[in-house]
Amino acid sequence: MFRQKKYLKEDPQYIFDFIQTHPFATFVLNGDHMLATHIPVLTKGTPEKFTLYGHIAEANEQYDFIRDGCEALVIFHGPQAYISSSWYKDIDISTWDYSAVHVNVKLKLQSRSELEESLQNLIKRFEKGQKCPIYYEDLPRKMVEDHLPLITGFWCEPIKVQAIAKLHQGFEKEDIHSVSRHLEDSRDALSSELSKNIKKEHGTDH
Template identity: 35%
Template sequence: MYLPASFRQEDLAELHLQMRQSRLATLVCQGADGLVASHLPLLLEAGEGEYGTLYGHFAKANPQWRALADGAEALVVFNGPDAYVSPAWYAAKAEHGKVVPTWNYIAVHAYGQAEVFDDAERLLQLVGRLSDQHEAGRPQPWALSDAPRDYIDAMLRAIVGFALPIRRIEGKWKLGQNRSQADQAGVREGLAGSADGRDRELAQRMAPTL
C-alpha cells in the first residue's frame, strides 16, 4: 500500500479496532490461475502472535483455500469509512484556487501465511464465535444450538477453516493531515453536513487530527 508518512497509522490498538469494525474483509492471494480474492467475515485474536491472528472459513468448493494450504502469502484488506472530498470545502479555494478533488479513507492491510484446518470441533467453535460476534446486540440472538446438530454437522463438512498469524500490518488514515488546519476544518464541516451517513462517519474520524 502506498503509505506517505503523514497518513501512516502505527498504533496497534487502533489498527485492531478498525479491523473489528470492518465487518467484511477481502482476502487476496496468488492461486493456481492467478490472483484470487474472497470476501469474508473474520475473527481477530489480538493476543496471538506479534500482531494478532485472524480466523475465518471458506466454502470447501472455493479453491482459494488450497492456495493457502500450499503456503501462498495472503493479503487481507479491511476497509473503513471513506468519502469524496470536494475542493469547495477547502479554505485555500478562496485564497488562491489551487485545489483539486481527492478521496479520504481509512484502511488496514494485514499479511501472513495461513494454517488450514477441517477438524469438525474446531470449525464448530469458529462458526459459533463468528455467529455470536455478529448476533451480539440483537434482542433475541441466534445461536448454533438453535439449529439441529445433524444439520450443523453437514454444514461444517462443506467448509474449511483457517488461522492466519499476522506477520506484517499497515494502516492508512488518509484524513487530510497534509492540508492546513483551515482546510481540514472545512472538509470536516462539509462531510458532517452531508446526507450520506458514511460521510458523517468519516467526519467524526477526522476530529482527532485537528
C-alpha cells in the same frame, strides 16, 4: 501498500481496534491468477500479538489453493469518501479520504473443532445485539452437520502489518471543518463516519 509518512498508523492498539471495528475484509491470494473473496475475519489475541481467522466455502475458487504455509493478504476497509476541492477556502485539488489496514499472513488450516469454535465466536459477535439472537448452539445439529463439510476454516498468522489513515492531515482548521461539515451534510453513512474519523484525528470530535 502506498503510504505517505504523514498518513502512517503504527500504533498496535489503533490497528487492533480498527480490525475489530471493520471485520468484513477482502481476502486475497494467488492461485493460477489473483483471487479475492469478501469475508468476515476476526481477531484472537492482543494488540501486540494477534492471529486472524475466517472461513470460505469449498465451492469458492480460492479453496483449491488454500493450504498450510500459503501466503495471503487480508485487507480491512474503513469509511471513505470523495473530497471536493470546492469545499476548501482556496482552490485546490480534489482527493479521496480513507483508512485501511493490510495484513500479509501465512495460512494454517483449522481442525473441525477449531472451525466450530470459530463459528461460535463469529455468530456470538454479530448475534448478541439482536432482539432475539440465535447462537451457534441454537441451530439444529443436523443443519450444522450438513453445512460443516461445505466450508473450510483457517488461521491467518500475520507476517506484515501496514495501516494508513488519510484524514486531511496538514490542512488548515478552516478547511478541515468545511470538509467534515460537507461530509455530514451528504447524509451518507460512510461519509458521516469518515467525518467522525477526521474530527478525531484533528482533536475536534466534540
